[in-house]
Amino acid sequence: EPEVTQTPSHQVTQMGQEVILRCVPISNHLYFYWYRQILGQKVEFLVSFYNNEISEKSEIFDDQFSVERPDGSNFTLKIRSTKLEDSAMYFCASSDVFPDRTYFGPGTRLTVT
């Protein structure tokens, strides 16, 4: 079965530092997403990306966040200046030509100290 992959699996960073979380979506998918899950809480939508631009973002996705598809395979989430409350599991996801089943990656656990 096709898989979404994410690196790193765990990232520890100091408050105020920039982090880049990386994802490789499934190769023929056209819709890409980032979600996050703070420990013990529900999975929350951050942003969707289609046709090389953001198609939707949540109120969580403020100016500190950005996404990029730098080449034909990678999809990245950048947090410019991390805060303690950014500590969470970040999931990348992708879906097909017409969003249907959404495939999630294994997640990157971000710890901000």
Place this chain on the structure above:
Amino acid sequence: SQQGEEDPQALSIQEGENATMNCSYKTSINNLQWYRQNSGRGLVHLILIRSNEREKHSGRLRVTLDTSKKSSSLLITASRAADTASYFCATDGNRGSTLGRLYFGRGTQLTVWP
């Protein structure tokens, strides 16, 4: 809010028993998906049911959807200790577009005792 909400929050059963989890949501949908998450791990897709479907099966899983009540149920038959995980429903909110954003509930923590 369009989010699905699962019920119960926690469910504890013995191996071999059936586990039923419910999900309610607030707006119309195109489809509803169920995911499983082992502690601290990723989201594993279990099954998708479309708004024009009423029931779907996949192995030991049975999902029902009642759009008139805006609810869905996930039944795991003959449960195993390895089924211990959190189970989430996610809806797409029928936004009339192809954006694909999902709305998750808080999940049901299922514990299956050997």
